[in-house]
Amino acid sequence: MIKSVCFLFVLFSSVNAWKGAVECVKTSTCSCRKDNGETIDLSALSTNNGTPKFQNVIDIHNKDNYSLSVCNIFSQGNCSNVAICQIRPMFPTDLYFDVGDLNTATFMEDERGQITINYIAGNRRSFVNLTCNYDIEAQLLAVGEQPAGSSMYHFELISKYACPITPLDPSSPSKNVIYIGVGAGVGALLLVVAILVYRKRIFSKCRKSDTYTSLT
Ligand SMILES: *[C@@H]1O[C@H](CO)[C@@H](O)[C@H](O)[C@H]1NC(C)=O
Ligand SMILES: *[C@@H]1O[C@H](CO)[C@@H](O)[C@H](O)[C@H]1NC(C)=O
Numbered sequence: 771m772i773k774s775v776c777f778l779f780v781l782f783s784s785v786n787a788w789k790g791a792v793e794c795v796k797t798s799t800c801s802c803r804k805d806n807g808e809t810i811d812l813s814a815l816s817t818n819n820g821t822p823k824f825q826n827v828i829d830i831h832n833k834d835n836y837s838l839s840v841c842n843i844f845s846q847g848n849c850s851n852v853a854i855c856q857i858r859p860m861f862p863t864d865l866y867f868d869v870g871d872l873n874t875a876t877f878m879e880d881e882r883g884q885i886t887i888n889y890i891a892g893n894r895r896s897f898v899n900l901t902c903n904y905d906i907e908a909q910l911l912a913v914g915e916q917p918a919g920s921s922m923y924h925f926e927l928i929s930k931y932a933c934p935i936t937p938l939d940p941s942s943p944s945k946n947v948i949y950i951g952v953g954a955g956v957g958a959l960l961l962v963v964a965i966l967v968y969r970k971r972i973f974s975k976c977r978k979s980d981t982y983t984s985l986t
């Protein structure tokens with residue numbers, strides 16, 4: 771018995787690792803619902819006049835400027851109808867690059883609960899980390915393109931609107947749990963729950979048993 775439990779425990783540990791990022795299900799351009807029912811709603815950061823919420827934020831390397839809006843498109847220079855625009859100072863005219871189309875936004879949540887909005891524009895990809903801070907209205911940190919030449923752009927949006935909102939009805943079913951690459955039966959799920967509940971106890975038993983070492 772203990773051997774099979776150990777086997778399932780080890781199996782589940784690796785399943786947990788495979789799970790990786792889960793999607794925070796998009797409910798609008800700038801809001802999503804987590805699998806625990808909590809929501810993130812950035813709609814207070816909307817601008818409705820086609821201008822970006824954040825304009826000309828200089829990146830931490832003092833190289834390029836970025837403008838960004840998470841809820842609505844904007845146009846600036848040669849960036850038209852974008853969510854994120856890179857402005858590179860250049861003679862005789864600055865260069866503008868679309869580095870994020872609003873409709874490509876997907877909300878991902880990693881194992882540590884970090885929510886990141888991913889955007890695509892051609893071969894460019896942008897990642898906007900959301901950081902909850904109840905004391906800050908909204909602040910954008912632009913790390914910019916990293917590594918240089920990778921066409922990957924990194925940002926951190928720090929805001930009280932990035933904080934999760936607990937649903938009013940805690941009994942509402944948590945939907946849309948997406949386990950990447952894993953399908954589990956109800957029985958297995960129950961076992962997994964039991965294993966989670968007793969994981970410490972099982973883990974210490976497993977460490978003592980040779981089953982564990984033979985499985986790792
Ligand atoms: C970058 O932004 C700063 C203000 O944040 C501005 O003074 C500067 O002109 C901008 N550079 C370009 C190339 O737009
Ligand atoms: C910006 O747009 C203008 C007009 O469409 C075009 O002539 C120019 O080449 C563009 N510049 C860049 C840097 O893309």
Ligand SMILES: *[C@@H]1O[C@H](CO)[C@@H](O)[C@H](O)[C@H]1NC(C)=O
Pocket residue numbers: 880884886899913924925926
């Ligand atoms: C965004 O979050 C990821 C995962 O936690 C981290 O590796 C990355 O450095 C963060 N980027 C920024 C700009 O904070």
